[in-house]
Amino acid sequence: MAAPLSRQKLLREWKLYFFIVPSLAMVLTFAYFPAGSAVYHSFFEWAGGDTKQLIGLDNFRRAFHDQVLLSSFLTVSVLMVFNLFQMIPSILLAVLIHRLKSDRWQYIYRVLLVVPMIVPGLVRLFIWKFFFDPNLGVLNGLLDFTGLKGVLVSLDHVFGWGVFYANVPIGWLSQPELILPSLFLWGFPWIGAVGVLIFLAGLQSIGQDVYEAAELDGIGPFRKFIYIELPLILTQVRLMLVLLIVGTLGGYGLQLQLLNEYGGPGGRGMVPGLWMYNRAFYAGEFGYACAIGMIIFVFILVLTFVNNRYVRIEK
Amino acid sequence: MSPAPTRRSDLSRDWTKHLFILFFILIELFPLYMMFQVSFKDNATFIRQPWLPINPLSWHWENWDFAFHLILPYIANTVFVAVTGTVCSLFLAILGAYFFARHKLPFSGLLWAAFLALMLMPSVVNITPLFMLLKSLKLLNTLWALVLVGIAGGQVFSIFVLRNFIEDLPRDLFEAAEMDGASHLQQVFNVVIPMSGPIIGTLAILSFLGMWNDFLLPLIVLRDKELFTLGVGLIYLDGEYVKQWGQIMAAYFVASIPLIIVFLFTMRLFVRGLSAGAIKG
Helix, strand or coil: CCCECCHHHHHHHHHHHHHHHHHHHHHHHHHHHHHHHHHHHCCEEECCCCCEEECCCHHHHHHHHCHHHHHHHHHHHHHHHHHHHHCHHHHHHHHHHHHCCCHHHHHHHHHHHHHHHHCCHHHHHHHHHHHCCCCCCHHHHHHHHHCHHHHHHHHHHHHCCCCCCCCCCCCCCCCHHHHHHHHHHCCCCCCCHHHHHHHHHHHCCCCHHHHHHHHHCCCCHHHHHHHHHHHHHHHHHHHHHHHHHHHHHHCCHHHHHHCCCCCCHHHCCCCHHHHHHHHHHCCCCHHHHHHHHHHHHHHHHHHHHHHHHHHHHHC | CCCHHHHHHHHHHCHHHHHHHHHHHHHHHHHHHHHHHHCCCCHHHHHHCCCCCCCHHHCCHHHHHHHHHHHHHHHHHHHHHHHHHHHHHHHHHHHHHHHHHHCECCCHHHHHHHHHHHHHCCHHHHHHHHHHHHHHCCCCCCHHHHHHHHHHHHHHHHHHHHHHHHHCCCHHHHHHHHHCCCCHHHHHHHHHHHHCHHHHHHHHHHHHHHHHHCCHHHHHHCCCHHHCCHHHHHHHHHCCCCCCHHHHHHHHHHHHHHHHHHHHHCHHHHHHHHHHHHHCC
8 A cells, every 4th residue: 555655745754754763762672682682792701791701602612512402402392292292182172163063152162262361371380380299289189099090100110111109109390201291291181272263263264065065975074174174274283383383492481480490300391492591590601691592593593484485385 | 043943953963072172171171170179278178178179168268368468469560561561562563553554655665674574583582681681771670671671572563463454444534634634643543543443452462461471571670579570479479388279379360360350351352362363473
């Protein structure tokens, strides 16, 4: 809509620039300046004070030999693979809700899905921390109650994990071997209201007539999912996956609160973002933290570009 | 629009689906149930009977009393940050979007690119230098730091959405307003804002939720207990050595009350806003 202006109109409309100045000032101060500062300081040894020393690429050299950082990238890759599985319940739920005949029930379920969102994210996290508690936690209580604990103990005997014992409560967040499983398990059944609502929006384009035709042809529910529903929401699935993966790669709030600033016992839950946070605010190595930030940024950028290419080819 | 008789047969045909959906949703709501019923117990009762709610006559209301006294100041701080941040953020974003949508002035293409480029920048990476910036601006340990960073963080996405929306508004409206001698600011107030109620509401909810749930920035910015927002307050509560689960759960519940109220009034916007939130990022 916006067309280029003639000169005299420009003379009249120049005041319009005042409209963008506040936004621009905010963005320059609180987004561009810190970003530039991060690049600049990644070449310095800097404890946050006035004194800093230019050390060239030493921070990056150190990063490539930093065992904690290297293994944290391994951990975060595992967490990103978890994301794939954690999306499945949301997709299934969206398809089930979409297949309901009654519009009223579809709306009711949509609202019910959003209800858990009223709980602050942090509270959800702490409730799960409470579920993981070895003595009082719901998870151990459930395992004892259903007898699944016995199954785990006998599996332990067979495979020799050395993790589950009959009379010892399971320390989900205190045994190094169980940190990754706990990070996978938390938030079960991993239904994100946002995800389900996006998938539902994608499914909306399938009319009832398609289903009726499919039923006339005698296509079962499973094949309906593979041939009709999944292809239609593939774009949304990929979008959600990218959001989840980028969030996981840069995120550290979950690990910081569920475990601690060292990624829990044995550092098994250490992720790159948490290591950056740890170096900056616990060790005071701001320069090194900026360098780690740059490395994470490059990884996120590469992932975004790969995804953009991939999406374009599919279309 | 199916008439009443077929609806019942629909329900009987779909019961397996309903069963599955309810199963998922019940697990999803289970933490809420635990939070509610534990909030009325003291530790001894909770250890004896962790699963089922106890008789309402012996409910420990003092847990809730404790929670209200603890959490209300945090809520007040968070409401201040989230409301001020959301209102200012959206106002600036509307002005910015109006700039991009109405006329193509010199450099507006460049400015647009400068805004879009920020979409690629993950905010996590910035947190270290942002902390140092706030320190040199003497904004550490103030709520304004959170407000300002929140305003800046919301600009890109809101301007992006609003620009498209304003461009789709009928041009006649703006021309008519100009005929009447309305300035640009008057056009924003009398044409843009009245016409874009729902989209502003949706963006407001997204922005509000984002600031409400943030705890990483407050955690490094705030030092004084009087300034704590909900996130930091809850983290300190979690760090207590001897845990009174009833009190903690009551505090969690109180922390959720403001959003329950917002949710009751804006259910439709909420559902739509969250679907739209997907584009973010």
